[in-house]
Amino acid sequence: xxxxxxxxxxxxxxxxxxxxxxxxxxxxxxxxxxxxxxxxxxxxxxxxxxxxxxxxxxxxxxxxxxxxxxxxxxxxxxxxxxxxxxxxxxxxxxxxxxxxxxxxxxxxxxxxxxxxxxxxxxxxxxxxxxxxxxxxxxxxxxxxxxxxxxxxxxxxxxxxxxxxxxxxxxxxxxxxxxxxxxxxxxxxxxxxxxxxxxxxxxxxxxxxxxxxxxxxxxxxxxxxxxxxxxxxxxxxxxxxxxxxxxxxxxxxxxxxxxxxxxxxxxxxxxxxxxxxxxxxxx
Ligand code: MF3
Ligand code: CO
Ligand code: CO
Numbered sequence: 001x002x003x004x005x006x007x008x009x010x011x012x013x014x015x016x017x018x019x020x021x022x023x024x025x026x027x028x029x030x031x032x033x034x035x036x037x038x039x040x041x042x043x044x045x046x047x048x049x050x051x052x053x054x055x056x057x058x059x060x061x062x063x064x065x066x067x068x069x070x071x072x073x074x075x076x077x078x079x080x081x082x083x084x085x086x087x088x089x090x091x092x093x094x095x096x097x098x099x100x101x102x103x104x105x106x107x108x109x110x111x112x113x114x115x116x117x118x119x120x121x122x123x124x125x126x127x128x129x130x131x132x133x134x135x136x137x138x139x140x141x142x143x144x145x146x147x148x149x150x151x152x153x154x155x156x157x158x159x160x161x162x163x164x165x166x167x168x169x170x171x172x173x174x175x176x177x178x179x180x181x182x183x184x185x186x187x188x189x190x191x192x193x194x195x196x197x198x199x200x201x202x203x204x205x206x207x208x209x210x211x212x213x214x215x216x217x218x219x220x221x222x223x224x225x226x227x228x229x230x231x232x233x234x235x236x237x238x239x240x241x242x243x244x245x246x247x248x249x250x251x252x253x254x255x256x257x258x259x260x261x262x263x264x265x266x267x268x269x270x271x272x273x274x275x276x277x278x279x280x281x282x
Contacts, residue, residue, distance in 0.1 A: 011116070011187030019219035020186060025260055025267065027117040028186070028221060031068075032258050032269025035112045035119030038062050040274040046125040048102040052084040055108065056095035063112050071111035071118050071189045078242065083109040083122075085243075090177055090227050090235060090252040092242040102128035105138060105279075107254045111189060118189050120223050121270035122256040129282035133230065134251055137174060141228040141253035142278050144168040144176075148197065148224040149257055152266035154216055161224060162211035163199035169228045176201075177227035177252070178209070179235045180244070185258050186221045197226040216261045221269075225256030 020028075041062050042055055060081035063070050070081040085093035085107040086100075093107075100106070109122035124138045147164040169176050176198045184191030196211045203209060231250030238245060246252045258269045271277070 013188050013191050015192060017184060017193050017214070017220055018186060018191065019217055020221055020260070021219065024117075024186065024219070024221070027115060028119070028258065028260060028269045031112060031114040031117040031119035032121065032271075033119070033273065034063075034066055034068055034114055035110050035121045035258070036270045036272050038110050038112065039108060039121060039123050040272055040276050042108055043125060043276050043279075046106070046108075046127055047100065048104075048127045049099050050127070051097050051099050052086070052093070052095040052106075053097055055084060056080050056082050059108075059110055063110075069113040071113050071120070075189065081110065083107075085109070085252070085254070087251055088246045088249045090229070090244045090246055091180055091254060092244050094240060094242055100127035103130055103134070104128075105130050105134045105251065105253065109254075109256060116187050118185050118187070118258070119270055120185055120189070120256060120258050122225065122254055123277070124253050124255060124279055126279045126281065135281055136172065137228065137230050137251055137253045138279065140169060140172045140174055141226060142255050144197075144226050144228060145224055145255040145257065148226065149259055149266055149268060152216060152224075152259060152261055154218055154261060154263065156216050157213050158193065158195060158216070159199050159211040159213050162196050165224075165226045166198040169226065175229045175231070175233040177229060177233050177235060180227055182223040182225045182256070184220070184222045193222070195222050195224060197224075218261050218263050220261045221258065223256055223258050225254060227252055227254040
């Protein structure tokens with residue numbers, strides 16, 4: 001006799017924040033580790049003269065060789081396995097034929113799907129030795145992301161995460177990009193909620209924007225992925241419809257982890273197994 005197995009409900013983006021069961025942590029660990037290993041792999045290839053398309057080719061091959069899917073290929077018409085954002089590009093830089101130059105700083109962002117679960121992570125890399133100012137921006141952006149991650153525990157709020165990030169970034173005179181945010185993650189790539197990287201700011205019309213006071217609960221999964229600019233936070237989009245640059249052309253940096261709220265604190269799903277959490281400064 002054949003047993004009829006009913007499929008689970010398909011995963012859909014919900015208006016409420018999902019609280020995932022314990023088994024889902026295992027799935028996120030697997031997906032998150034593969035995404036992190038992919039960035040570990042690519043770090044040896046970042047050098048002056050290498051094109052960002054060549055890096056993307058290596059990333060796509062790595063993901064497929066590990067029987068995973070790229071969450072970005074086919075996402076809203078995007079065609080690449082990574083976003084590679086150089087210097088004043090804030091995010092969603094499209095891999096292409098331009099070779100890296102000595103002193104470039106770049107964010108490489110990969111999102112993979114393993115057994116239906118998403119791992120989404122990005123880090124900064126350097127082609128050769130960066131300038132002192134670029135280095136300070138990269139270090140501060142990493143510290144700001146980790147301050148956000150370390151604010152995660154049951155009972156804290158999303159605003160606490162934003163405050164930790166904003167405080168760290170602004171203490172160095174840098175600014176937090178407001179136009180992009182982290183997101184819920186799991187079986188859906190970009191789920192509820194939007195995870196903003198500020199506690200509060202006033203826009204150019206004087207309107208005050210506040211991060212939501214929503215409390216964190218065990219089983220919530222989301223990304224923390226602050227984009228920090230050396231200058232003003234304002235964004236401009238290039239004609240390709242994807243690339244977001246700092247309007248004032250100042251340098252921009254970003255790091256991203258996928259995390260889960262545990263009973264007592266936070267689990268980072270996308271830690272680097274090789275310990276390559278920050279770029280070596282040659
Ligand atoms: N990886 C990005 C994020 O952190 C999303 C990139 S979507 C793409 O959410 F289509 F631009 F790839
Ligand atoms: Co993300
Ligand atoms: Co990402």
